[in-house]
Amino acid sequence: MRDPRALYELDEAIEVPTGLPLVAGLTGFADAGGAVAQTIESLRSTLEHTVVASFDADVLFDYRARRPIIVFDGDHLTDYRPPRLALELARDELGRPFLLLSGYEPDFRWEGFCAAVLQLVERFEVSSLSWINSIPMPVPHTRPLGVTVSGNREELVEAMSVWRPTTQVPANAMHLVEYRLQEAGLPVAGFVLLVPHYLGDTEYPAAAVAALEAISSGTGRIFATDALREQGREFVVRIDEQVAENGELGKLVRTLEQRYDAYMEGTSLRSPLTDEDGEVPTADEIAAELEKFLAFRRGTDDEPPHPV
Structure with missing residues (x-):
């Protein structure tokens, strides 16, 4: 070498x-x-x-x-x-x-x-x-x-x-x-x-x-971390507003919350990432959800939470 x-x-x-x-x-x-x-x-x-x-x-x-x-x-x-x-x-x-x-x-x-x-x-x-x-x-x-x-x-x-x-x-x-x-x-x-x-x-x-x-x-x-925490609070407010206005995105977040909570409570779920059949979403499925979210963001009149 x-x-x-x-x-x-x-x-x-x-x-x-x-x-x-x-x-x-x-x-x-x-x-x-x-x-x-x-x-x-x-x-x-x-x-x-x-x-x-x-x-x-x-x-x-x-x-x-x-x-x-x-x-x-x-x-x-x-x-x-x-x-x-x-x-x-x-x-x-x-x-x-x-x-x-x-x-x-x-x-x-x-x-x-x-x-x-x-x-x-x-x-x-x-x-x-x-x-x-x-x-x-x-x-x-x-x-x-x-x-x-x-x-x-x-x-x-x-x-x-x-x-x-x-x-x-x-x-x-x-x-x-x-x-x-x-x-x-x-x-x-x-x-x-x-x-x-x-x-x-x-x-x-x-x-x-x-x-x-x-x-x-x-x-x-x-x-x-004070400045980052303040930015984070403002960011989450804007995200929550968009989640409330978009039924499909809201459903996604609620589903993820249920999996996360079940996992953290020590249930039989192996990971908060799995679906009801115990399968981890594929990269394509994750990418598709992300594309939907970004497409919605680009279509709203509100200022985006952060520049992409």
Whole structure:
């Protein structure tokens, strides 16, 4: 394997305390409800942070698959926003430090990227990894947002993981990082937010709040959530109005509520995601429901809850 040190530029002048927890969230795949994007934006906009290491986008990023943004102003270009993937030293609301890995998910060199992360973990004697991901699931927005926890921190799995399937899923780069760090014996926890599928293509503030709460559980760090909670309350009001006006959507939400409640009460239902025959809705069925919801949203005169 090529030297993973070639994949990133390290700022040797930054003094990084050893033994800090690492928090990670990468965008680019299955970010249902915009949970990862909103969480990272909240952390970077409210907390002090300094770049420790920057990864080489020309090696890791597929520019033609995910076009960077450039601004055209009348007759000339004024701003270019290059893809960004970096490790930062940040401080929580109480001033306690932690490391934050955020930005795009690498398109290439996953093993090299993973080796680079492990190299940085070893260099700074990282104490644990807590990372976030989100997927669309047939659950109602009227109930607490659930989390599935992976990794080797059994106390977090037992306390927080509401759904523990045995299945095959498309991997992302952080899955590989978790897998390698778990092999190395580092405490790791991956938090997968289970976002209502009919809200999967929106920015759902409650998902970001749940993500920040999960990170707090994994790291002991404290983060501000007041702004996101207020956005979430406004979002839910608009969603509830649309549910009340659309009989088909209302029926869907009530059905999901019944399944969720039965599951949480410990009935014979194996999962809140199954129908009355015990079958999990297919991806096509979930997508069809989402399309109906989005079509209704586009057809209403009201302002949409959030831009898609």
